Amino acid sequence: MKDKAWFNVVFMLICTAILTGILSGVYVYSRPLIQANTRLREIKAQLYALNIEVPADMSSTELAAYYEQIIEEKNVNGLTAYEYKTDDGRTQYAFPFEGAALWGDISGIIALDQDLKTVLGLDFISQNETPGLGGRIEEDWFKEQFRGISLYEEGDPVRYATVSDEGQIDAITGATSTSNAVLGLINETIKDIKSKMGGGN
Amino acid sequence: MSSYGEITKKTLWTENPVIRQILGICSALAVTNLVANTLVMGIGVSLVTAFSSLTVSLLRNTIPVRVRMMAQTLIIAFYVILVDIVLRAFLPDMSRALGPYVGLIITNCIIMGRCEAFAQTNKPLPSFFDGLMSGLGYTLVLTAIAIVRELMGFGTILGIQILGDWWTPWTIMVMAPSAFFVLASIIWAAKSVALKREISAKRTVSKGVQVSGN
Numbered sequence: 001m002k003d004k005a006w007f008n009v010v011f012m013l014i015c016t017a018i019l020t021g022i023l024s025g026v027y028v029y030s031r032p033l034i035q036a037n038t039r040l041r042e043i044k045a046q047l048y049a050l051n052i053e054v055p056a057d058m059s060s061t062e063l064a065a066y067y068e069q070i071i072e073e074k075n076v077n078g079l080t081a082y083e084y085k086t087d088d089g090r091t092q093y094a095f096p097f098e099g100a101a102l103w104g105d106i107s108g109i110i111a112l113d114q115d116l117k118t119v120l121g122l123d124f125i126s127q128n129e130t131p132g133l134g135g136r137i138e139e140d141w142f143k144e145q146f147r148g149i150s151l152y153e154e155g156d157p158v159r160y161a162t163v164s165d166e167g168q169i170d171a172i173t174g175a176t177s178t179s180n181a182v183l184g185l186i187n188e189t190i191k192d193i194k195s196k197m198g199g200g201n
Numbered sequence: 202m203s204s205y206g207e208i209t210k211k212t213l214w215t216e217n218p219v220i221r222q223i224l225g226i227c228s229a230l231a232v233t234n235l236v237a238n239t240l241v242m243g244i245g246v247s248l249v250t251a252f253s254s255l256t257v258s259l260l261r262n263t264i265p266v267r268v269r270m271m272a273q274t275l276i277i278a279f280y281v282i283l284v285d286i287v288l289r290a291f292l293p294d295m296s297r298a299l300g301p302y303v304g305l306i307i308t309n310c311i312i313m314g315r316c317e318a319f320a321q322t323n324k325p326l327p328s329f330f331d332g333l334m335s336g337l338g339y340t341l342v343l344t345a346i347a348i349v350r351e352l353m354g355f356g357t358i359l360g361i362q363i364l365g366d367w368w369t370p371w372t373i374m375v376m377a378p379s380a381f382f383v384l385a386s387i388i389w390a391a392k393s394v395a396l397k398r399e400i401s402a403k404r405t406v407s408k409g410v411q412v413s414g415n
Contacts, residue, residue, distance in 0.1 A: 008268045015272055019279040026283065030290035037293040128300050132234040132354065132375045174372040 036060070042109075043067045045123040046094045049111035050084050051147065077196040082109075090114045093197075096125075097189040101181040104128030106137075110146075110186060116194055119158070122146040122186070134178025145169040157190045158183060205330055212334035219342040219384075220391045224310040229343055230380040232302055236359050239347040240340070241295055242302060247336025249280045250312045254320035254332030256280075261321055273316045274307075281307045311335055346383045350374045 040060050047054055047067065054063060071094075072083045082094040091114050098107040106127045111120035122143050129135045136142060149168040151157035160183060161167030171179035218224045225246070232242045256276045257264070264272045285303045288296040296303070306312070315335050320328040351357055354374030356364035373379045 003265070003267075008265045011263075011265055012268055012271060012275075015275055019275060023279060023282055023286075026286055030286055033290040034286075037289065041293065041297075126297070130376075131232070131238060131298070131300075174375065 040064070041125055042096075045109045045125050046071065046082055046111075048123040048143075049094050049109040049121040050082075050092055051111070051121050052084070079193065079196045081197070092120060093193075095189065095193055097185060099185040099188070101127065101185065102129060102134055102177040106182065106185065110189060112190075112193065116197060117151055119146050119149050119151065129178045130175070133175040134172070136172050136175065137178065137182055142172065151190065156183075156187045157194075158186055205327070208327065208331050209334055212331065212338045213341065214338075215395070217338045217342065217391075218311045218314070218335050219339055220388045222311075222314070223388075224314055225339050225343075226384070228302070228305065228309060229346060229384055230377045231305070232299075233343050233347040233380050233383075234350050234354060234375050236344060236347045236351050238298060238302070239343045241299060242306075243336065243340025243343055245284050245299075245303060245306050246309055246311065246339055247333055249277065249284060249306055249309075250315055250336045251329050251332035252280050253277045253312055254315050255325050255329040257316045257320040258323060258325040258328035269321065270313070270317070273313055277312050277316070278307055311339055342384075342387065345387060346380055349383050350379055354379075 040063070043064060044054075052070070054066070058066065070084060074081045074083050080096055084092045084094070086092060092111060093114075093116075094109050094111040096107065096109055098105060100106075104127070106124060106129075108122065108124040108127075110122050112118065113120055124138050124143075127135065127137060129137065146158075146169065149158065152159065158169065159165050159167040160169060160171045160179065171183075212218070216222060219226070219229060228242060228246075232238045253273070253276050257273055260272070260276075281304065284306065285296075288299070288303060312332075315328075315332050319331045323331070348358060351359075351374075352363060353371045355370055356362060356368045371379075
């Protein structure tokens, strides 16, 4: 029986059915956990970008509840914006962005102040850049550079410091392609935000 | 068939998957610029190899010979996806750090190599052990490469600053090509040692023959 062609086919079908069945089971079981992790990551990215201090000993559920209290999700002209009102009455916004970098898609959050002229902060949610090179966009020194920078009115809102250009931030040495892709993505996002939010404000 | 001691010796040294069989080179280039990533990758590969070998060995009399490689690939893919799901659910930070590399465990030739070369003809427990130790042999070599690369590329080991400000990091050590140089040097050193041992072993044997001849 074992050398018959039909047995091979049936054997593979049964094997595939059993193994994928087990995987589906495990996936269904762990999906709530994975979704909670993804959600938590998004929340943390938004709070980081908006520069909101969170007590380090806060549990994930407390954090989620706290987040629901202070952040409001809005849709402005097809643009998702997370709104945060500061204690002194200013409205600040966090916007999700997504796009292609050097090796794969990057997604993250950029937060702008009420007048859309100042960046409050930036955080990345997912990226697939070279670890140790382009992957360093996730390091604090790179992200912290964006805190409080004023956007240029003319041309690209954010620029790297070069010999000929004053710029606001430094690129990553040895990771030119990733640096440029990330900056391009950020500038595109900011221009898009300005064109959609600008009129309404 | 093979004793556990023999398996250990073979997988870690005389038939080490990376330095003697030249397998798993793709990931040896990709993940070795940080020691932490290398260790997690090593654990992942070891576990997948061990459990794939165990499963293949358990089914070795059931799997039809003609489709055995298809079945092995299926089993390996099953464990790789399992590792990915577990990492995403319970170790999200590690999952983020490793990104696409977890999925790439499946392309590691060591896993299928051990299934074909060992698990197919051996009992489950020795197969499991063989897979685990092969993964360990792989991890040891990759960690050695990673230590050199992280130290020279960042001046750190496991993120802890080792070299002072006087050290200028070598960007080449962070990029994949440097793994070629480091890996080649390690293979060179290991082969030289192995060759010397072989020669001295032969000498002892030939001396022994002379003695018994007298």
